[in-house]
Amino acid sequence: MNIFSCKQASQMVSESMDRPLRLRERVTLRMHLLMCSFCTRFVRQMRVLRRAVVQLGQATPESSVLPQVSLSTEARARISRVLSEG
Amino acid sequence: MALDSTDAKDSTRDISGAPRLDPDRWLNGHGDVLFRFAKTRVGRSEVAEDLVQETLLAALRSQQQFRGEADERTWLLAILKRKIIDHLRLRDRESAFPSFHKADEWVDDLFDQRERWKVAPGNWERGPGAAMERAEFWGVFSDCLGKLPQRMAETFSQREIDQLSTEEICKELAISPSNLWVILYRARMRLWKCLDKNWFGGEREQ
Numbered sequence: 001m002n003i004f005s006c007k008q009a010s011q012m013v014s015e016s017m018d019r020p021l022r023l024r025e026r027v028t029l030r031m032h033l034l035m036c037s038f039c040t041r042f043v044r045q046m047r048v049l050r051r052a053v054v055q056l057g058q059a060t061p062e063s064s065v066l067p068q069v070s071l072s073t074e075a076r077a078r079i080s081r082v083l084s085e086g
Numbered sequence: 087m088a089l090d091s092t093d094a095k096d097s098t099r100d101i102s103g104a105p106r107l108d109p110d111r112w113l114n115g116h117g118d119v120l121f122r123f124a125k126t127r128v129g130r131s132e133v134a135e136d137l138v139q140e141t142l143l144a145a146l147r148s149q150q151q152f153r154g155e156a157d158e159r160t161w162l163l164a165i166l167k168r169k170i171i172d173h174l175r176l177r178d179r180e181s182a183f184p185s186f187h188k189a190d191e192w193v194d195d196l197f198d199q200r201e202r203w204k205v206a207p208g209n210w211e212r213g214p215g216a217a218m219e220r221a222e223f224w225g226v227f228s229d230c231l232g233k234l235p236q237r238m239a240e241t242f243s244q245r246e247i248d249q250l251s252t253e254e255i256c257k258e259l260a261i262s263p264s265n266l267w268v269i270l271y272r273a274r275m276r277l278w279k280c281l282d283k284n285w286f287g288g289e290r291e292q
Contacts, residue, residue: 005197005200006197006201006202006203007196007197007202010275011271014267014270014271014274014275017274018267019267038203038206038207039203039207041206041207041209041210042207044210045210045214045278045282045286046274048210048214049277049278049281050246052227053246054249055218056126056227056247057247057248057249061120061122061123061163064224065224066122066123066224066228067125067126067224068221068224068225069118069122069125069131069225069228070118070121071117071118071121072131072135075138078135079135079139080109080110080113082139082143083109083113083139083143084109086143086147
């Protein structure tokens with residue numbers, strides 16, 4: 001029985017975030033994970049990624065979770081010019 | 087956005103002491119907050135800058151509609167959110183999605199010929215929980231999002247940040263679910279690798 005390559009397993013892990021896996025896919029993935037510590041690690045890291053993104057989505061606009069980037073000086077000047085022209 | 091047809095009435099209100107809105111003050115007071123919000127949705131700085139500009143311009147043109155019921159920032163953010171949706175819709179009409187039928191060499195390159203990891207996933211010793219409490223982490227995260235191909239970043243944001251269902255996104259992009267899964271897989275792999283390299287990067291056990 002095919003138990004997925006690491007590449008297939010990583011695809012299944014990602015797809016499991018977008019659709020319910022079929023029973024056979026779930027079982028096969030679980031078997032792969034039992035034998036592969038790298039993919040097990042990968043699964044945990046995918047969950048971290050998702051947690052981070054959800055936190056980003058729930059952040060209020062003022063929150064420090066949003067990247068503390070700023071408009072560049074050029075962009076600011078350009079926008080200011082456009083606004084003054086209305 | 088159309089100009090309010092009640093100009094006369096509103097200008098009287100201005101004279102009578104309603105707050106006169108000042109676009110430069112918006113730019114200074116809310117520009118960065120709007121920019122940050124937009125950047126997490128569209129990834130690229132240039133696109134986010136344009137969206138801020140369009141938002142403030144639309145606000146300027148419809149300022150009569152601002153009645154001070156909501157606070158100024160909430161009002162500007164509501165305009166920005168509409169601008170982001172417009173941007174995504176327009177983009178969907180103007181350009182077809184880059185091919186997902188073609189193999190993604192970037193992802194393929196993570197695996198060897200037998201489809202095993204070329205480099206084992208790192209062990210992320212820096213601790214994900216603690217990472218999320220640090221502002222620098224979010225800076226790296228945002229940079230990684232900004233490095234994704236444009237359409238990929240936007241699709242990923244719709245799915246994961248705005249939590250749209252796959253059905254909604256497929257409908258909007260006119261693509262099949264399996265194509266969407268492929269796009270999201272490629273986006274996650276890139277983000278994961280980017281975070282691994284730029285934040286969690288530690289020793290590599292082989």
